[in-house]
Amino acid sequence: MTSYQDRPWLARLGEAGRAPVRARPSVLQAFRDAVRAAPDRTAVAYFDGRLRYAELDALSDAVAGDLAGHGFRPGDRLAMMLQNTPHFVLALLGAWKAGGVVVPVNPMYKADELARLLRDAEATALVCADHAWRGPLHEAVAGTPVRLVRTARDGDFQTRNDPRVLTPPEPGRRPEPGARDLLAAARGPAVPPALAPPRAGDAALISYTSGTGGPPKGAVNTHGNLCYNAERQRRSHRLPPGSVYFALAPLFHITGMVCELSACFAAAGTLALAHRFEPGVVLDAFAEHRPAYTVGPPTAFVALLSHPGVTRDHFASFRVISSGGAPLPPALVDRFHAETGHRLLGGYGLTECSAPCASVPPGARAPVDPVSGTLAVGVPGPDTVVRILDEAGAEVPFGEPGEIAVRGPMVVPGYWRRPRETALTLPGGELRTGDIGFMDPDGWLYVVDRKKDVINASGFKVWPREVEDVLYTHPAVREAAVVGVPDPYRGETVRAYVSLRPGATAAPEELIGYCRERLAAYKYPRRVDVLPELPKTTSGKILRRELRSRG
Template structure:
């Protein structure tokens, strides 16, 4: 690869796709136009494969039209928000497209969220419609929606759109039915089937999705991923990964996450390719599905591929069809790449990005072997993608030369326009549209980038971002907890996991197991602490600020 400096005013001169070095041309201005073009070209192809269920692009068009018509008949207006609170089910894609066709903004909600977390997102986004699984409504949302602006709740079942009832994933699922005050999504789609909503043409800079992230500071906030952001990132994956309409996409990343949305849904729509879904990740079931559906491309966290290596039905031929594999969200140990290649014969490439870069800002080209950082042993996260300028800067914003460590700062068509209703946070993280990632790294002389650390205290647990203050706030709700400080500690499987240091109130008692269970009941599964250590006092500065850095030293 020709050495390229990213410190001039030119974008990275990517050599992909062949014959088109430099900038990439996106054929469609927004995701609705992109989807319409795919339906026109590939209407009879499978859009979604869900166990034994099949939905073609033409049928997906009909279903999403019906949802849009139903929303509009209920008084939905342009710019309103629809929160989507499901797993990796076909209903996610139907709800996403239906929202866009009604002129709305989709709000991605992690299905692992509990009441407090769901309430925060619904309140912040001002969502007027919630699409959710029957079980999630019963267990979580029913206690929340009355306190928010939600006026319509559409419930659905993970048993819809298939008949196989996979023994590893869906065997224990029972139909609950629409609860009082909710509307069955399937019944609504049948009622409005055949109706076409008025044609909408979103502007490229219109917000398509609010994707909630802790970013580098503070509690979760809604990154405004625009239609142009999504279209550009879908084209980026197509070019860098060498994808075409004959590919089959495996939706292994959560669809609520920016990687699943872009590398799964948006890429499949751009290609006119099938997207294989399976509700939730279960390693052995995924191995069986890969054998049956023969997907060729996927992007997931490294923990996914570690789990697939340890699946009971793993064998050298199991993943033979997956010839294009990329992983992001967490550091990739070179030893894991080697072990995966020895077992399955396939290579895991690296990709790097954030919610605020609408997935990829860096990617390992499909025919390249990324170098390894000699100091840390970490793989390079790749090179900047099309039309993307990435700089390494010091604390004063001064650009640093190759080899020097500083903050990663990114400018490009995939960078979001800001955070929903948070002008101050937008100005801090995105001055003049340039994203200050909060990640620390460096670029070598050949233009390869490496992520060394995070600028703040954010914890990266298997690709999921955890903000320590959020975990601490939950622990403080326990009557025995006097002080709590949370840090990330090394974990052989997740890369990093959550550890809490706790001091107790005089005259009270609590065990490690008790506090872990307490937090587990109140937080998404990836957030609660896996370890608790008791201290007489939590180290603090003279002003009373918790010294997390001292606690991290204790764990090393």
Template structure:
């Protein structure tokens, strides 16, 4: 066992190699928190606090509203929301109604939303008024959804911080149901008790995975319950600890590392609509959280904010980053500023967040070849192998190959995509497409991202999707998109174009064209023009040459 799992020796004192999961499903996780902490805070949102009893009552009411309008077990309910209390209330309500939550990035544009709605076929949609008016209504004109519920980021708080809400007002959305009114109408009602098996799907979380088209990872109730307990036990969180929601809730890190983990400790989750460094620093001081996890770019923004003081994050006992390797210099700068050492974690949507986590009582070693810190060691109940990317044969410690993962956090597959599922998950092993190395002591180092995937500030961008949008511009003849190093975002998106004869176009026009058709983080920040793009003898564009 020691030879197969050398990483167990790195575990913090008292941590076992395997844990027994205490709750069978995500809804039981929430119900257990209500039983432990009924009148204690569940959510903070600026100047507002909701107790676990209140979240329970409001989610009961919303579940009854959904059931009264025909939602049935297994229906998909789409959430297009930022970090607001409505997201958490709706998530619990969806589970109480027997449905499956579909978390969707609220930055998505019409084309992206149309693809997701066509795939998951939601019976209902819950969204911000602003998103509905500006984007969603146009999609629903072509593909209607039976139940549309709108709400505002201004609800549940009265502070109206101008850094976030300066230009935002209430918007009338004709033909939709108001979130607050539904809860008021059904308040006091209780939905029928529902039972879940650990294998039942709790959420669809969309990822580009290893192909360019979006795929819904079927994160099960068992996946959610396990990974929430991993965070709790590995990071040694205590009952009632506070968590600050830096990561977006629609992302697997926010769903597990914020929401599910706060349920697992019956703690208070602080939300602040979306990330703004000054607002987050205020939230640290006001709510005194014990833990957070976020993209390294967000943590650097906190460090570099003019209001940041040495004691700004003094309440934290631990802070983690996920999504990309971290340069040791950044960790050193952060520690010098705040006295806190950033630990790393690695996982995917398909592994329901963490697969490897840095132990609490150790400093991560540095990869001698690439200079980045290790992303940790495999966590409880988890096996990781490095295999030859072509043959899938195991490779020895210290040799680079594809990272594959096996454990209770790995999803059963992709929604309605059996071929993609068979390609990614074989004999229970998730083939990540990421290249890594495990050293003799069990530490994992990321060598490279998936073959062409761009990781921009923690967001995954698939070049093919951006290229497809670029090709819709009338002047573009050839397009290739690659990731290039960026001091702040880790990687940024670069487009290399050749134009049709007799046409001209500016960098600003290309960026504007893309911004209208996709989320901001996918839009190229750098655009270059070449007479001809490099290609193989068969005519395939060589992204590798452009990247080099």
């Protein structure tokens, strides 16, 4: 058979796509190049507020000086628990200019979750929202290595104070004891430390996995990892200079960090922020900022299409719209194209891949596997080798399922202070993803499901994705998730959870019958539960684990 490493699919990427990616050593270097090339261009847009590249450079210099002046040293970890606000960008650049490593934190974390992460990362500094610091976080941080706290106000850098997403401002309110306002620090006279620029192999982030498959682990994304994928995105999308990148995915997630923020700076573009995902706010921002690119999970696009105020014009400015972070149902691709005129471009990646390692090239149309109905997630890039392996670690023939393994410049060197997990998951530097998939002879990669999520019904394997994709074709279904539950006769059986489109109705018996007509007898769900919303992570990934625990 043809080896996966022969990469016969590179022809479809075009001449630029086939050439090796020559990236800068760091996103910080890309930002500095953008400052020199376009100092007066808007770097960050936040509601009605704007920050030029020169302003962002000066403010982040002061943040770096403030950190260094309060004992933050090269190699120290700064935890950032922020939504998509300019403070996130300021703190990120300031930490890198001070030689630090950033630990992005989900703002939805509770106090105990945050404390465990801070202790694991041995973070010495924290930036968080001021209203969060006034709550239980204040006490939780006391037992961690954190000795420096900076707070951020949602209403900074803009004047609209949109109540749909922003916490109402409290004029004159001072930070709680032990903290200082980040913007005040950024407007101070502090001078950044004189440090050598980060090298490609230096740690840039400790990105904690979502924990959907167990306790979160800190993947160490290097500066080179981030900048390689940022440059690959920039080169693939070929957007006009100064294009607007809208941050639909949260910046604390690796997808937002790389595909939005890092790629934007690599292209000297404008990063448009809207605090957090709220469909009406996002659609307003699309109309105002006229972005050329965005990326988000399928659930976000379902929510946008379901909003009563959505129009085709909201998407008129886009050149490329990508989806990642969760499986992309073919039915959603078709619906999105019919209603907006754009095709969602899928991709595949993990935290350990610093976002994508395979994607659908702009202008290409991903095929659907005729047997399983699975939509291809894309093709690997020019510097990337994706292999499909059996249980013994040997390559399987094209078309046969196995574990997806990835090697390339975007793959992390390991997990933070977890040598055992590093050795198991990254043997010889190749990432064993834990995802099951297959590749066709043309190089299209298909992701079937997580290895741990396979359902064993009377000895037959059922992949939840296949059942979910059928449910998504029902006109009433908005979201779907399928899990295996114990069954005294079959061992396991298939159970589905769905939410419905606004105004739609569908009885569980109707949905079961719909699947029975389209799936083998062992695959269709024996029970369907209709819920108002399916549980998700803040990055939009549906939490099968939580559904499974419902019994």
